[in-house]
Amino acid sequence: MAVDEALARRRLEGEGTLRIYRWARPSLSLGRNQRARGTYDPMAFQSLGADVVRRPTGGREVLHDRELTYTLVLPLWTPGGLRGVYQMVNQALVQALRSLGVTATTAAGRGRTPPPDAGACFRVPAAGEVEVEGRKLAGSAQVRMGDTLLQHGSLLLGPASIRLSALAGEGQLDDETREQVGVTLAELMDSPVSFPAVAAAVEAAVAGSLGGRWRRDERRSDETRTAESLLEHYESWDWTWRR
Amino acid sequence: MSDVPAGLFYSEEHEYLKPTDEEGVYLIGVTDYAQGELGDVVFLELPSEGESFGAGDVFGTIEAVKAVSDLYAPVGGEVVDVNTSLDDDPALVNSDPYGEGWMIRLKVSDESELEDLLDDSGYTKLIGED
Numbered sequence: 001m002a003v004d005e006a007l008a009r010r011r012l013e014g015e016g017t018l019r020i021y022r023w024a025r026p027s028l029s030l031g032r033n034q035r036a037r038g039t040y041d042p043m044a045f046q047s048l049g050a051d052v053v054r055r056p057t058g059g060r061e062v063l064h065d066r067e068l069t070y071t072l073v074l075p076l077w078t079p080g081g082l083r084g085v086y087q088m089v090n091q092a093l094v095q096a097l098r099s100l101g102v103t104a105t106t107a108a109g110r111g112r113t114p115p116p117d118a119g120a121c122f123r124v125p126a127a128g129e130v131e132v133e134g135r136k137l138a139g140s141a142q143v144r145m146g147d148t149l150l151q152h153g154s155l156l157l158g159p160a161s162i163r164l165s166a167l168a169g170e171g172q173l174d175d176e177t178r179e180q181v182g183v184t185l186a187e188l189m190d191s192p193v194s195f196p197a198v199a200a201a202v203e204a205a206v207a208g209s210l211g212g213r214w215r216r217d218e219r220r221s222d223e224t225r226t227a228e229s230l231l232e233h234y235e236s237w238d239w240t241w242r243r
Numbered sequence: 244m245s246d247v248p249a250g251l252f253y254s255e256e257h258e259y260l261k262p263t264d265e266e267g268v269y270l271i272g273v274t275d276y277a278q279g280e281l282g283d284v285v286f287l288e289l290p291s292e293g294e295s296f297g298a299g300d301v302f303g304t305i306e307a308v309k310a311v312s313d314l315y316a317p318v319g320g321e322v323v324d325v326n327t328s329l330d331d332d333p334a335l336v337n338s339d340p341y342g343e344g345w346m347i348r349l350k351v352s353d354e355s356e357l358e359d360l361l362d363d364s365g366y367t368k369l370i371g372e373d
Contacts, residue, residue: 031309032304032306032311033286033288033304033306033311056311057309057310057311058285058286058306058307058309058310058311059309081280082280082281082310082312083280083282083308083310086308086310113282113283113285113307113308113309114285115285115286115333116285116286116306126308126309127308140309141309141310141311142309142310142311143310143311143312144310144311144312144313145313146313
């Protein structure tokens, strides 16, 4: 999270960044404003060898395990603004998935957007999100930082090795409706697909949709320094368990 | 077309200041145009009574359709009241932005800062609906 925010804080005029990564161990990322205290049990993460972080972006919790995470940093004046980028990236993910042989679509609107405490992000596709036959395959959330937009997204590659309910406090999340029940690429494809193959497809589709010139680059020293300075914030109990 | 009432002050960051019966005290919220662009508002993080801000300072955040944005104080002043109804019903920002969807009451420290803000016709031009 510290690196992602640093990429946004240190964005150069007229530039943007796409970062694609996976997590070292099963990890839960909480939406910036969702309630976690009283729902999740800090000790459960330790005993299962899982991590928990709180994102700077909105939305609800995502269990990162056998999935691909992307961070997209763009100028806010990108045509269409917040919602334009959201729709464009989702369309790009649909293209990326089609290039892998998966027929995904973007979801139609289903009434009012649920609040951040309404259950795991992958429960129900929000309007415009990537789904296959009504089951969510990719989720995303955004934050605006000054004149910069940061979008986080997650694409499920396979079934998670732990359940959300195992990370919850006693008596919490016993209800099946709280589990992360999206569809995964592994269920949709005849043969297993590798992380690098999916990453390459996402990279090509996002770069193609946004246009402009893209180059692979190392993290700059100012980005690294900013990330290091933000680490304490993202590792702090006060931030992660603030609600 | 967005609703841009006369008699209010508007910022380029799409917040409004609405005069109250109390001298130097204004209601602050986001404009009808802003709520339409943001979409369904699901969460607000607002300051506490007694906090002070300078013009352009971040006074809170708003989350709508999974996007979090900062809220900027159009002018400096002290928060004298916070709309706690938004804790339970943030959608008031969508349904009644200039009425029940107000966010904070601000006692403005220097009313000359209001001169830097837009009136209804200036704001209508800003959002390209003139």
